[in-house]
Amino acid sequence: MLELEGIRVVEGEFTLSADLALRPGERVAVIGPSGAGKSTLLDVIAGFHAPKAGRVSWEGLDLTSVAPGRRPVSMLFQDNNLFPHLSVERNLGLALRPGGGRPSGADRARIAEALDRVGLDGMGERRPGALSGGQQSRAALARVLVQDRPVMLLDEPFAALGPALKAGMLDLVAEVAEALGALVVLVTHDPEDARRFANRVVLVAEGVAAAPVETRALFADPPEALRTYLG
Amino acid sequence: MARRLVAIIAGLLVAGLTLGPVAAVIWRGAAWSALAPGDWLAIRFTLVQAVLSAALSVLCAVPVARALARRRFVGRGLLVALLGAPFILPVIVAVLGLLAVFGQSGLLNSALRATGLPEVTIYGLHGVVIAHVFFNLPLAVRMILQGWLAIPAERFRLAASLGLPGGQVFRVLELPMLRRIAPGAFAVIFVICLSSFAIALTLGGGPRATTVELAIYQAMRFDFGLARASMLAVIQLALALTAGVFALRVSSGTGFGVGRDRVVMRWDGGGLARGVDVVWIVLVAAFLLMPLVMVVLRGLPGLTSLGPSVWQAAGHSVLVALGSTLLCLLWALPLATRRGELLGLAGIAVSPLVLGTGLFLILRPFVNPLDHALVVTGAVNALVSLPFALRILRPEAEAVRSDYARLGAALGLSGWAWLRWVLVPRLRRPLGFAGGLTAALSMGDLGVIALFADPDHATLPLKVYGLMGAYRMESAAGAALLLLALSLGLFWLFDRGGRVDAGA
Numbered sequence: 001m002l003e004l005e006g007i008r009v010v011e012g013e014f015t016l017s018a019d020l021a022l023r024p025g026e027r028v029a030v031i032g033p034s035g036a037g038k039s040t041l042l043d044v045i046a047g048f049h050a051p052k053a054g055r056v057s058w059e060g061l062d063l064t065s066v067a068p069g070r071r072p073v074s075m076l077f078q079d080n081n082l083f084p085h086l087s088v089e090r091n092l093g094l095a096l097r098p099g100g101g102r103p104s105g106a107d108r109a110r111i112a113e114a115l116d117r118v119g120l121d122g123m124g125e126r127r128p129g130a131l132s133g134g135q136q137s138r139a140a141l142a143r144v145l146v147q148d149r150p151v152m153l154l155d156e157p158f159a160a161l162g163p164a165l166k167a168g169m170l171d172l173v174a175e176v177a178e179a180l181g182a183l184v185v186l187v188t189h190d191p192e193d194a195r196r197f198a199n200r201v202v203l204v205a206e207g208v209a210a211a212p213v214e215t216r217a218l219f220a221d222p223p224e225a226l227r228t229y230l231g
Numbered sequence: 232m233a234r235r236l237v238a239i240i241a242g243l244l245v246a247g248l249t250l251g252p253v254a255a256v257i258w259r260g261a262a263w264s265a266l267a268p269g270d271w272l273a274i275r276f277t278l279v280q281a282v283l284s285a286a287l288s289v290l291c292a293v294p295v296a297r298a299l300a301r302r303r304f305v306g307r308g309l310l311v312a313l314l315g316a317p318f319i320l321p322v323i324v325a326v327l328g329l330l331a332v333f334g335q336s337g338l339l340n341s342a343l344r345a346t347g348l349p350e351v352t353i354y355g356l357h358g359v360v361i362a363h364v365f366f367n368l369p370l371a372v373r374m375i376l377q378g379w380l381a382i383p384a385e386r387f388r389l390a391a392s393l394g395l396p397g398g399q400v401f402r403v404l405e406l407p408m409l410r411r412i413a414p415g416a417f418a419v420i421f422v423i424c425l426s427s428f429a430i431a432l433t434l435g436g437g438p439r440a441t442t443v444e445l446a447i448y449q450a451m452r453f454d455f456g457l458a459r460a461s462m463l464a465v466i467q468l469a470l471a472l473t474a475g476v477f478a479l480r481v482s483s484g485t486g487f488g489v490g491r492d493r494v495v496m497r498w499d500g501g502g503l504a505r506g507v508d509v510v511w512i513v514l515v516a517a518f519l520l521m522p523l524v525m526v527v528l529r530g531l532p533g534l535t536s537l538g539p540s541v542w543q544a545a546g547h548s549v550l551v552a553l554g555s556t557l558l559c560l561l562w563a564l565p566l567a568t569r570r571g572e573l574l575g576l577a578g579i580a581v582s583p584l585v586l587g588t589g590l591f592l593i594l595r596p597f598v599n600p601l602d603h604a605l606v607v608t609g610a611v612n613a614l615v616s617l618p619f620a621l622r623i624l625r626p627e628a629e630a631v632r633s634d635y636a637r638l639g640a641a642l643g644l645s646g647w648a649w650l651r652w653v654l655v656p657r658l659r660r661p662l663g664f665a666g667g668l669t670a671a672l673s674m675g676d677l678g679v680i681a682l683f684a685d686p687d688h689a690t691l692p693l694k695v696y697g698l699m700g701a702y703r704m705e706s707a708a709g710a711a712l713l714l715l716a717l718s719l720g721l722f723w724l725f726d727r728g729g730r731v732d733a734g735a
Binding site: 077082085 | 635637638640641642643644645648651652653656
């Protein structure tokens, strides 16, 4: 279980509190109005934002003061998911060996397999700039795949893609997560993404990240805050 | 954590290397009685020449910048680029070039003799001022040109549609800009000229044309009066700090940028104004180019007969330049933050001669400072170049951090991997440029080395100075040309290295 207990974030006027638990291997969408704190919630889980109070834990292990790179978490950001001056292969190599060493033969095989899985076989030599937007997203996903962490955090990483491409990428994420058995937390402003992708939904609104609710049940009988957001 | 530790170590080294010598000279020198009567003259001369040099540079820069802002002509881009060149030009090379134009047997005096007019002399106050204007006029032009280009084109269009005459356009649009920029330019150049050593050493001298920095050198070198040198260093420090604080207040802080370069469309300034612009552009181009052309022309014959001691000095210089470039960049990488840049400014506030005197005092109880002239020179050069390197690196380093620090942290990159695979590759271009500037500055430096060196440890600029002093002008010209080629060559190599295959 990924547990957030008594989390409180305060930054000037902005506050966010969270008390919730997510199950290993499930797919969760985080939705809510912009500025409500969806990304902040992800940052707290990933370790980029130290909460004022509360505790983050994974399978009973306290993560609250663990550095981002040492958490059982991989993350896709809105942008800058790959270093543009390094080849895709080198990017994935750094994910495997954050100390900067050369990847071993086994590492290289793993990288090739990950690229193959996301449909980029043979493109490892290219730099991100030589790939299309969709291919860059796939390369970033391959990076998450080789990192092989039990929690995947996605902060609207496909917002720049067209609807069809985005739907395809979400399916691919589901496939990858299935293969890793990973818990996926997807931040999105599009309720359609949540319907398509998630078993459960965390609604972030009015300073509170609510406990997750079954997606179907939530949209069948939306609470007041969600109704306001959906309009 | 390791990254932070490295930054702290680098910061402490920089602070120690500036504050240590300062403390040493204050400790040793806090006694007015150590001063000789001539030292008051030196203080006065320092102030007078700095005021004159700064005023002349700024006054001449205004019409030149105005001409460059509103005229299009073949070679304009080249001329604007040339305005950046004095920054990496060794002082001693420029001095030889100026001597070839304004000196006893120079072009100007030959022409004056031919027409029967009285000759001019370049030694003394006006030589020092001419050389300072040579180095700082381009800087002033660049600063003021930026001010001109920052006036929105729409304002000129509005002025044209209102039918304002040229004088009114100047009063309404250009004068307010000049009031904003010119005091800053004056202050910056005043500070630079205040710490003038190499120019005063070569063109000044004597009781009537000695700067405080030169007096420090003379006290150390000839009288071996450490107390007097230290007291002078304290005075120099006080002068430079006062002027520096003043300059920071009045300057808008855009001193060294290159900025966008475009020609503003203008609807005024035909006829007479066009003629005036042409005259100014021709004058400034000749003033900047003639000395360089003369260095090449006079240097070529001597180039084939350079003695082994010149080549040895050239070798020393290249080693010192490479060493201080390495040191400077090693400092600059961890210090490329706001705090680091403030710390780096210490290197500018404290003049090389003051640093040199202080280091001499610190080293003397343990070793013979003269045996370590090259090491000390390299370290001081790195320190003095650090503010420029930080100015270039910091914005880019901050961009890398803001774009990729999260990705690096998410991957858990080690400090080494971040440096090796992210920071250095992303900073290649500015690193190359900063390295080139440092190498060229260090290559041409004639400051601390003069204080410390004996003939066995001479660098090329010092060797050129020695040859001039021995009236071996042909050898001096040849060695100066070699120095020019090496300085520009090093700059080009580094800058090019940063650009080749820089990729995405």
